[in-house]
Amino acid sequence: xxxxxxxxxxxxxxxxxxxxxxxxxxxxxxxxxxxxxxxxxxxxxxxxxxxxxxxxxxxxxxxxxxxxxxxxxxxxxxxxxxxxxxxxxxxxxxxxxxxxxxxxxxxxxxxxxxxxxxxxxxxxxxxxxxxxxxxxxxxxxxxxxxxxxxxxxxxxxxxxxxxxxxxxxxxxxxxxxxxxxxxxxxxxxxxxxxxxxxxxxxxxxxxxxxxxxxxxxxxxxxxxxxxxxxxxxxxxxxxxxxxxxxxxxxxxxxxxxxxxxxxxxxxxxxxxxxxxxxxxxxxxxxxxxxxxxxxxxxxxxxxxxxxxxxxxxxxxxxxxxxxxxxxxx
Numbered sequence: 001x002x003x004x005x006x007x008x009x010x011x012x013x014x015x016x017x018x019x020x021x022x023x024x025x026x027x028x029x030x031x032x033x034x035x036x037x038x039x040x041x042x043x044x045x046x047x048x049x050x051x052x053x054x055x056x057x058x059x060x061x062x063x064x065x066x067x068x069x070x071x072x073x074x075x076x077x078x079x080x081x082x083x084x085x086x087x088x089x090x091x092x093x094x095x096x097x098x099x100x101x102x103x104x105x106x107x108x109x110x111x112x113x114x115x116x117x118x119x120x121x122x123x124x125x126x127x128x129x130x131x132x133x134x135x136x137x138x139x140x141x142x143x144x145x146x147x148x149x150x151x152x153x154x155x156x157x158x159x160x161x162x163x164x165x166x167x168x169x170x171x172x173x174x175x176x177x178x179x180x181x182x183x184x185x186x187x188x189x190x191x192x193x194x195x196x197x198x199x200x201x202x203x204x205x206x207x208x209x210x211x212x213x214x215x216x217x218x219x220x221x222x223x224x225x226x227x228x229x230x231x232x233x234x235x236x237x238x239x240x241x242x243x244x245x246x247x248x249x250x251x252x253x254x255x256x257x258x259x260x261x262x263x264x265x266x267x268x269x270x271x272x273x274x275x276x277x278x279x280x281x282x283x284x285x286x287x288x289x290x291x292x293x294x295x296x297x298x299x300x301x302x303x304x305x306x307x308x309x310x311x312x313x314x315x316x317x318x319x320x321x322x323x324x325x326x327x328x329x
Contacts (some may be wrong), residue, residue, distance in 0.1 A: 038299070043247045050240045051307055058082060061226040062125045067108065067170020068215065069220040073111050080318050082105045084228060087315025090308055100126065100320070111133035120211035127212075128223070131171035133232035136238075143255045175223075179216040183209040193308065237261070248299050252290050260286040264304075279304065 040208060059079045065072050085102050092121050100122050107118035186206040189195055195202060213249050216223060252260070263282040280301045287297040 001057070005173045039303075040249055043243075047240060047247075047303075047307065048241060050236055050243070051311070054233050054240065055079065055082060055086075055311070056234040057229050057236060058129070061128060061229040061233070062103075062121070062231065064122045064222050065128075066111075066113075068219040069117070070111065070113060071106075073113075076108075077110065083311060083315035084319040085211055085320060086314070090315075116207040117199065117211060120205060120215065121209035123208055123212045124215055124223075124226075125182040127175055128226050131175065132227065132234050134171060136234050136258075137262055137265055142260045143258040144262060175216060177221075178209070178213040181213055181217075185209055198244050198246070229254040244246055244300055244303055248296055248303070249290050250287065250296050250300075252264040252292070256290045262291070 005272070016224055021208045056079060059075070059082045060313065062082065063073070063078050064073050066078070081103060084106075096316070103122045103125070104115065104118040104245070107113040107121065108115055113121070116216070174184060189202055189205060238257065238261060238304040242257055245260075260283065263286040264279060267278040267282040280298065283293050283301050288294060
């Protein structure tokens with residue numbers, strides 16, 4: 001049994017080390033350092049403070065959802081879990097998702113929530129996250145069209161925007177359906193002839209979505225508070241982006257800020273670790289269209305990389321520590 005624990009611990013540490021290696025191997029650490037050297041210490045401190053506030057607000061959204069039915073769950077541990085989830089999602093291929101099972105595991109293992117209830121809390125957290133993020137992307141899409149980053153004939157552009165609008169309003173539609181007792185994901189899965197209805201994973205999804213529906217009905221106030229926390233987090237992200245741009249000496253207006261910020265958000269949806277390459281390309285393209293040199297855009301992305309690698313590295317360290325504690329138990 002003891003040997004098995006050591007094997008599991010070694011394997012986990014090797015996985016975390018590999019994730020860090022592949023991420024840092026492609027990260028231009030020398031250039032990141034040069035970009036950071038141009039900033040004043042108070043500017044770096046301000047960016048880090050705002051980033052910590054954003055992480056805190058994202059955690060607050062999740063905490064409000066969890067606490068609505070589990071008042072004993074404390075706030076500070078959830079902030080550590082949030083960083084762990086970010087680290088796992090950031091350093092692995094995928095559109096900034098993948099760490100959600102870790103959220104479920106933490107709630108179940110450390111706070112006594114059932115697997116289904118923990119899953120339903122994570123479902124609500126992601127739905128509200130997507131809802132507010134998609135609102136930002138919708139505003140950014142308007143800004144992109146306004147500043148002329150995309151072009152095309154009227155019919156084709158209108159059809160593209162209609163398709164985008166349908167995609168962006170889906171989280172809102174899903175929440176409304178849940179509030180009215182409709183569970184769309186469960187219904188879709190149960191109607192598929194090739195899916196085993198009694199499979200444990202399918203049953204878990206069905207139960208978790210039903211619990212999410214009950215949450216929407218019973219805890220409407222908590223849901224609006226969670227949405228408010230998300231909106232404040234988005235405001236913090238926009239403020240942080242504006243400060244980074246300003247500190248690096250770029251002069252762009254509010255509409256251009258939202259257009260560039262949306263290009264960044266879309267880049268992170270690419271199935272690449274941390275949007276590697278896509279982020280850099282998005283900022284060079286967007287900021288270049290506003291008359292900013294490529295060197296300034298690259299400096300901005302390097303600053304973002306430094307921030308994200310710091311957050312992700314802390315998250316992976318917290319993940320390894322939590323796994324070590326689990327093995328000891």
